[in-house]
Amino acid sequence: MCAIDALGIAAMLGRDTRIESVDVTTGQPIIITTTSGHTDWEPAAAVVFIGADAGVGPSADCCCGYLNFFIGQASAEAWTRNHPGIPGQILNQTQAEDLGTRLFRPLLAD
Structure with missing residues:
Protein backbone atom coordinates (compact mmCIF):
# COMPACT_ATOMS: atom_id res chain seq x y z
CA MET A 1 0.00 0.00 0.00
CA CYS A 2 1.18 3.52 -0.69
CA ALA A 3 2.73 5.32 2.26
CA ILE A 4 0.34 8.29 1.97
CA ASP A 5 -2.69 6.00 1.71
CA ALA A 6 -1.56 4.19 4.84
CA LEU A 7 -1.08 7.47 6.71
CA GLY A 8 -4.52 8.69 5.66
CA ILE A 9 -6.42 5.68 7.02
CA ALA A 10 -6.36 6.89 10.65
CA ALA A 11 -7.82 10.26 9.64
CA MET A 12 -10.38 8.69 7.31
CA LEU A 13 -11.64 6.17 9.85
CA GLY A 14 -11.08 8.22 13.00
CA ARG A 15 -9.40 5.17 14.53
CA ASP A 16 -6.08 4.18 15.99
CA THR A 17 -3.78 2.53 13.43
CA ARG A 18 -0.46 0.76 13.16
CA ILE A 19 1.49 0.80 9.91
CA GLU A 20 4.31 -1.69 9.42
CA SER A 21 6.57 -1.12 6.45
CA VAL A 22 10.19 -1.47 5.41
CA ASP A 23 12.66 0.95 3.92
CA VAL A 24 12.97 -0.13 0.28
CA THR A 25 16.65 0.86 0.28
CA THR A 26 17.85 -0.76 3.51
CA GLY A 27 15.14 -3.31 4.32
CA GLN A 28 14.93 -1.92 7.86
CA PRO A 29 11.48 -1.91 9.52
CA ILE A 30 9.44 1.26 9.95
CA ILE A 31 6.46 1.37 12.31
CA ILE A 32 4.02 4.27 12.51
CA THR A 33 1.41 4.13 15.27
CA THR A 34 -1.49 6.56 15.60
CA THR A 35 -3.24 6.60 18.97
CA SER A 36 -5.92 9.13 19.89
CA GLY A 37 -4.83 11.40 17.04
CA HIS A 38 -1.12 11.36 17.97
CA THR A 39 1.33 9.64 15.64
CA ASP A 40 4.65 8.07 16.65
CA TRP A 41 7.26 7.10 14.06
CA GLU A 42 9.99 4.51 14.53
CA PRO A 43 12.65 5.24 13.66
CA ALA A 44 12.17 8.82 14.76
CA ALA A 45 13.96 10.14 11.64
CA ALA A 46 11.71 8.32 9.14
CA VAL A 47 10.49 10.22 6.07
CA VAL A 48 8.29 9.60 3.02
CA PHE A 49 9.13 9.98 -0.66
CA ILE A 50 6.26 10.89 -2.97
CA GLY A 51 6.70 10.56 -6.69
CA ALA A 52 5.23 9.27 -9.91
CA ASP A 53 6.49 7.91 -13.19
CA ALA A 54 5.50 9.46 -16.51
CA GLY A 55 2.76 6.89 -17.06
CA VAL A 56 -0.85 7.74 -17.56
CA GLY A 57 -3.60 5.87 -15.80
CA PRO A 58 -4.73 4.95 -12.31
CA SER A 59 -2.57 6.20 -9.46
CA ALA A 60 -2.02 2.59 -8.38
CA ASP A 61 -0.09 2.11 -11.65
CA CYS A 62 1.96 5.31 -11.83
CA CYS A 63 2.32 6.46 -8.20
CA CYS A 64 1.92 3.78 -5.56
CA GLY A 65 5.26 2.14 -6.28
CA TYR A 66 6.93 5.50 -5.58
CA LEU A 67 5.21 6.55 -2.34
CA ASN A 68 7.52 4.93 0.16
CA PHE A 69 8.66 5.14 3.76
CA PHE A 70 12.40 5.49 4.46
CA ILE A 71 14.32 5.29 7.74
CA GLY A 72 15.70 8.77 7.19
CA GLN A 73 16.61 11.52 4.76
CA ALA A 74 19.88 9.87 3.64
CA SER A 75 18.15 6.63 2.72
CA ALA A 76 15.45 8.47 0.74
CA LEU A 91 8.36 14.78 2.92
CA ASN A 92 9.03 15.04 6.62
CA GLN A 93 6.61 13.33 8.98
CA THR A 94 4.36 16.35 9.49
CA GLN A 95 4.09 16.98 5.75
CA ALA A 96 3.34 13.31 5.04
CA GLU A 97 0.70 13.07 7.77
CA ASP A 98 -0.93 16.32 6.62
CA LEU A 99 -1.08 15.10 3.01
CA GLY A 100 -2.61 11.77 4.04
CA THR A 101 -5.16 13.58 6.19
CA ARG A 102 -6.11 16.07 3.44
CA LEU A 103 -6.58 13.29 0.90
CA PHE A 104 -8.39 10.73 3.02
CA ARG A 105 -10.31 12.43 5.86
CA PRO A 106 -13.03 13.78 3.52
CA LEU A 107 -13.71 10.38 1.95
CA LEU A 108 -15.96 9.16 4.78
CA ALA A 109 -16.99 12.53 6.19
CA ASP A 110 -20.69 13.19 6.66
Whole structure:
Protein backbone atom coordinates (compact mmCIF):
# COMPACT_ATOMS: atom_id res chain seq x y z
CA MET A 1 0.00 0.00 0.00
CA CYS A 2 1.18 3.52 -0.69
CA ALA A 3 2.73 5.32 2.26
CA ILE A 4 0.34 8.29 1.97
CA ASP A 5 -2.69 6.00 1.71
CA ALA A 6 -1.56 4.19 4.84
CA LEU A 7 -1.08 7.47 6.71
CA GLY A 8 -4.52 8.69 5.66
CA ILE A 9 -6.42 5.68 7.02
CA ALA A 10 -6.36 6.89 10.65
CA ALA A 11 -7.82 10.26 9.64
CA MET A 12 -10.38 8.69 7.31
CA LEU A 13 -11.64 6.17 9.85
CA GLY A 14 -11.08 8.22 13.00
CA ARG A 15 -9.40 5.17 14.53
CA ASP A 16 -6.08 4.18 15.99
CA THR A 17 -3.78 2.53 13.43
CA ARG A 18 -0.46 0.76 13.16
CA ILE A 19 1.49 0.80 9.91
CA GLU A 20 4.31 -1.69 9.42
CA SER A 21 6.57 -1.12 6.45
CA VAL A 22 10.19 -1.47 5.41
CA ASP A 23 12.66 0.95 3.92
CA VAL A 24 12.97 -0.13 0.28
CA THR A 25 16.65 0.86 0.28
CA THR A 26 17.85 -0.76 3.51
CA GLY A 27 15.14 -3.31 4.32
CA GLN A 28 14.93 -1.92 7.86
CA PRO A 29 11.48 -1.91 9.52
CA ILE A 30 9.44 1.26 9.95
CA ILE A 31 6.46 1.37 12.31
CA ILE A 32 4.02 4.27 12.51
CA THR A 33 1.41 4.13 15.27
CA THR A 34 -1.49 6.56 15.60
CA THR A 35 -3.24 6.60 18.97
CA SER A 36 -5.92 9.13 19.89
CA GLY A 37 -4.83 11.40 17.04
CA HIS A 38 -1.12 11.36 17.97
CA THR A 39 1.33 9.64 15.64
CA ASP A 40 4.65 8.07 16.65
CA TRP A 41 7.26 7.10 14.06
CA GLU A 42 9.99 4.51 14.53
CA PRO A 43 12.65 5.24 13.66
CA ALA A 44 12.17 8.82 14.76
CA ALA A 45 13.96 10.14 11.64
CA ALA A 46 11.71 8.32 9.14
CA VAL A 47 10.49 10.22 6.07
CA VAL A 48 8.29 9.60 3.02
CA PHE A 49 9.13 9.98 -0.66
CA ILE A 50 6.26 10.89 -2.97
CA GLY A 51 6.70 10.56 -6.69
CA ALA A 52 5.23 9.27 -9.91
CA ASP A 53 6.49 7.91 -13.19
CA ALA A 54 5.50 9.46 -16.51
CA GLY A 55 2.76 6.89 -17.06
CA VAL A 56 -0.85 7.74 -17.56
CA GLY A 57 -3.60 5.87 -15.80
CA PRO A 58 -4.73 4.95 -12.31
CA SER A 59 -2.57 6.20 -9.46
CA ALA A 60 -2.02 2.59 -8.38
CA ASP A 61 -0.09 2.11 -11.65
CA CYS A 62 1.96 5.31 -11.83
CA CYS A 63 2.32 6.46 -8.20
CA CYS A 64 1.92 3.78 -5.56
CA GLY A 65 5.26 2.14 -6.28
CA TYR A 66 6.93 5.50 -5.58
CA LEU A 67 5.21 6.55 -2.34
CA ASN A 68 7.52 4.93 0.16
CA PHE A 69 8.66 5.14 3.76
CA PHE A 70 12.40 5.49 4.46
CA ILE A 71 14.32 5.29 7.74
CA GLY A 72 15.70 8.77 7.19
CA GLN A 73 16.61 11.52 4.76
CA ALA A 74 19.88 9.87 3.64
CA SER A 75 18.15 6.63 2.72
CA ALA A 76 15.45 8.47 0.74
CA GLU A 77 18.10 10.53 -1.05
CA ALA A 78 20.00 7.34 -1.96
CA TRP A 79 16.82 5.89 -3.45
CA THR A 80 16.15 9.05 -5.49
CA ARG A 81 19.71 9.01 -6.85
CA ASN A 82 19.17 5.42 -7.99
CA HIS A 83 15.82 6.31 -9.62
CA PRO A 84 16.49 9.56 -11.53
CA GLY A 85 13.49 8.99 -13.80
CA ILE A 86 11.02 9.25 -10.90
CA PRO A 87 10.31 12.90 -10.11
CA GLY A 88 9.09 13.66 -6.63
CA GLN A 89 10.04 14.97 -3.23
CA ILE A 90 10.90 13.85 0.26
CA LEU A 91 8.36 14.78 2.92
CA ASN A 92 9.03 15.04 6.62
CA GLN A 93 6.61 13.33 8.98
CA THR A 94 4.36 16.35 9.49
CA GLN A 95 4.09 16.98 5.75
CA ALA A 96 3.34 13.31 5.04
CA GLU A 97 0.70 13.07 7.77
CA ASP A 98 -0.93 16.32 6.62
CA LEU A 99 -1.08 15.10 3.01
CA GLY A 100 -2.61 11.77 4.04
CA THR A 101 -5.16 13.58 6.19
CA ARG A 102 -6.11 16.07 3.44
CA LEU A 103 -6.58 13.29 0.90
CA PHE A 104 -8.39 10.73 3.02
CA ARG A 105 -10.31 12.43 5.86
CA PRO A 106 -13.03 13.78 3.52
CA LEU A 107 -13.71 10.38 1.95
CA LEU A 108 -15.96 9.16 4.78
CA ALA A 109 -16.99 12.53 6.19
CA ASP A 110 -20.69 13.19 6.66
